[in-house]
Amino acid sequence: xxxxxxxxxxxxxxxxxxxxxxxxxxxxxxxxxxxxxxxxxxxxxxxxxxxxxxxxxxxxxxxxxxxxxxxxxxxxxxxxxxxxxxxxxxxxxxxxxxxxxxxxxxxxxxxxxxxxxxxxxxxxxxxxxxxxxxxxxxxxxxxxxxxxxxxxxxxxxxxxxxxxxxxxxxxxxxxxxxxxxxxxxxxxxxxxxxxxxxxxxxxxxx
Numbered sequence: 580x581x582x583x584x585x586x587x588x589x590x591x592x593x594x595x596x597x598x599x600x601x602x603x604x605x606x607x608x609x610x611x612x613x614x615x616x617x618x619x620x621x622x623x624x625x626x627x628x629x630x631x632x633x634x635x636x637x638x639x640x641x642x643x644x645x646x647x648x649x650x651x652x653x654x655x656x657x658x659x660x661x662x663x664x665x666x667x668x669x670x671x672x673x674x675x676x677x678x679x680x681x682x683x684x685x686x687x688x689x690x691x692x693x694x695x696x697x698x699x700x701x702x703x704x705x706x707x708x709x710x711x712x713x714x715x716x717x718x719x720x721x722x723x724x725x726x727x728x729x730x731x732x733x734x735x736x737x738x739x740x741x742x743x744x745x746x747x748x749x750x751x752x753x754x755x756x757x758x759x760x761x762x763x764x765x766x767x768x769x770x771x772x773x774x775x776x777x778x779x780x781x782x783x784x785x
Contacts, residue, residue, distance in 0.1 A: 581718065585709040587674075589666045594630050594639060596648065596709075601628040601639050607662075632661040633759075635677060636776055640721055646704060647721040650714075651679040651687060653777050653785075678714040679777055681706070683784055688717055690747045691775055695720075699740055700772045722773065724765040736761070740772050749779045 586595045592608075594601045602622045607630065627642040635652030652661060654677055664673040679687070685706065694700035704718035744750065760774035777785065 581705040581707045582711075583707050583709055585713075587666055587671070589668055592666050594637075594665075596639065599628060601630045602626055604629045604631045607631045632665070634660050637661055637665075638719075645721055647719050648707060648716050649719045650716045651684055651776055652677040653679055675714055681712075681715050683777065683780055684715050684717060686749070686780055686784060687775055687777075690744065690749050690779060691717075691719075693747045694740065694743045694772065694775070697739065697743055698767070698769055699736075699743060700775060722762045722764050722771050724762045724771075726759055726762055736770050736772075744779060749781060 583597050584595075587593065588595065588600070592603060608622075628640075629642070630637055630639040632638075635654055637650040637652075638647055639650070640647035650661075652659075659673070659677055661674070661677065664677065665671075667673060688703045688706065691700055691703040695702040701720040701722050703720070707716040707718060709716065760772065762771045762773055763769075764771050
């Protein structure tokens with residue numbers, strides 16, 4: 580397990596991990612409601628450290644690295660989405676409520692491992708303990724490529740993911756292969772499923 584520090588700058592809307600500052604991607608900045616950075620808070624010109632929110636989850640990465648950090652949330656209610664709660668002036672209270680616990684994240688990591696063995700999902704690395712076990716995240720393989728869900732591949736790919744879910748003992752009721760959840764890897768030219776999260780946990784773990 581890897582140890583790391585985590586904080587946010589509520590004025591600049593940045594995330595700091597071990598003192599390294601991560602900025603919202605241009606797409607995230609446009610999407611984030613009410614975020615209008617002042618001149619002093621413009622993204623540094625040569626910045627390579629980014630984050631993006633996916634409803635309840637966060638993906639934090641450096642452009643030149645082969646790995647990234649993923650945070651996993653529980654709730655998809657609009658008012659609980661990370662873009663709305665991560666930078667509140669509440670000492671991360673709502674943000675922490677949203678985060679999956681260690682047992683849940685370890686189960687998600689297990690599923691990642693089983694699917695990655697089949698070439699269907701990114702590999703995951705170390706469990707990350709933030710701020711002395713306050714909450715947890717996962718180190719993930721960063722897949723380079725384009726979001727792509729080719730219709731002619733959808734059903735075959737979906738069935739393979741569902742089979743992997745079943746073998747891992749996780750819920751397979753919702754396997755979403757829309758384009759924003761599947762990447763066509765530029766290295767392997769294989770579809771990779773990146774939408775592994777809270778909803779796939781067995782019912783007794785949610």
